[in-house]
Amino acid sequence: MNWIQECNINLSTNDLEESEYVDFSIEDIPDIEKINKKYNVLTEFYISLTARFPNSRASIFLNETKISVEILESVVAHFNNPKVVTNGKNPIKIILKNPKTSSVDHILKKNRNPIIEDLFDFNKNYSFREWTPPKTYKIVPDKVEKYENDDFDSILPYLYMCNSQPFFIFSIDDWVLNDSLKNSLAIRYFTHKFKEVYLWVDDDKNVTNIQLAF
Numbered sequence: 001m002n003w004i005q006e007c008n009i010n011l012s013t014n015d016l017e018e019s020e021y022v023d024f025s026i027e028d029i030p031d032i033e034k035i036n037k038k039y040n041v042l043t044e045f046y047i048s049l050t051a052r053f054p055n056s057r058a059s060i061f062l063n064e065t066k067i068s069v070e071i072l073e074s075v076v077a078h079f080n081n082p083k084v085v086t087n088g089k090n091p092i093k094i095i096l097k098n099p100k101t102s103s104v105d106h107i108l109k110k111n112r113n114p115i116i117e118d119l120f121d122f123n124k125n126y127s128f129r130e131w132t133p134p135k136t137y138k139i140v141p142d143k144v145e146k147y148e149n150d151d152f153d154s155i156l157p158y159l160y161m162c163n164s165q166p167f168f169i170f171s172i173d174d175w176v177l178n179d180s181l182k183n184s185l186a187i188r189y190f191t192h193k194f195k196e197v198y199l200w201v202d203d204d205k206n207v208t209n210i211q212l213a214f
Contacts, residue, residue, distance in 0.1 A: 003143035003182045009136050009198055009211070023088045026095070029067070029076055037103070038073040041151045042158070044112045046075050047099045048120035049170060057097035058170075061161040065090055078103035115152045118186040119210075121174050134200040134208055137177070139191050147188035156193065160214055167213045175199075175207035186210075 050056045060071060067076065067084065071094070076082050078100055085093040108122060159168045175181060177199065182188075190197050190212055200209035 001177075001179050001182075003140050003179075004137040004177075004199065005140060007136055007138045007198075009138075023086075025086050026083050027086060029072075029082050029084050029094075032077060032079075032082070035072050035077040037077045039103075039106060040074050041113050041116070041154055042070070042074040043078055043103065044107050044116050045155050046096055047078060047104055047107055048112070048116050048122075050079075050097055051099050051104050051122075052120065052173065055097070057095060060094040060096070060158055062091050062093060063161055067091055067094065113149065113151050115149055115186045115189055118184055119172065132203040134202055136211075137199045137201060139182075139187065139197045139199065141191050144182050144191045145188055146192045147185050149185075149189055152189065159212065167211050169209055169211040171209050172207045177201050177205045177207055181207070 046058055046060075049058045060075065062071075075096065076094065079096050080098040080100055082097075083095040084091045085095065111117075175184070187197070190210070194212045194214065196213040198211040198213070199207050200211065202208050
């Protein structure tokens with residue numbers, strides 16, 4: 001497989017622990033039921049990211065003084081009891097878990113973005129895997145065909161805003177490391193959108209995580 005190289009990666013980060021924030025607090029987002037719901041690729045991504053397991057969660061980092069209407073309508077309104085992390089008066093992060101059943105059902109009745117379909121297959125039954133120390137592989141961009149998707153491009157700014165953390169990482173549940181995986185639409189897209197892309201692989205060749213470095 002000439003499109004990957006086994007390597008060691010440094011997972012150190014400058015991201016501050018929540019306890020280190022000055023005047024840090026976690027608060028409910030008020031009047032969730034009054035927010036208009038809008039369905040788009042942001043909805044698909046964050047619901048798909050959190051709907052696979054009961055305790056799955058995701059965060060959206062913020063760089064504005066208030067939560068945008070786009071995030072409120074496209075993401076926040078689709079979750080039960082989302083939280084906002086504040087530092088003083090400014091919101092800095094939204095914590096998402098437990099998407100609403102009606103929202104999950106809605107996106108599954110429609111054709112999701114092909115990259116999201118590739119990453120999160122709801123038709124598979126996920127089974128518990130015993131943890132093993134993963135090997136990491138860096139994807140070689142020159143060996144992977146480029147894939148463009150204008151719709152998914154609108155998600156990228158939210159992936160890049162991971163506080164001072166230099167990467168975005170999330171779990172993968174149904175990829176097996178073999179040569180055909182380089183044809184994955186998600187891999188073809190991410191490899192040419194991020195500085196570096198890594199796959200974490202367990203002893204059984206299951207891909208457990210994908211890491212996107214800025």
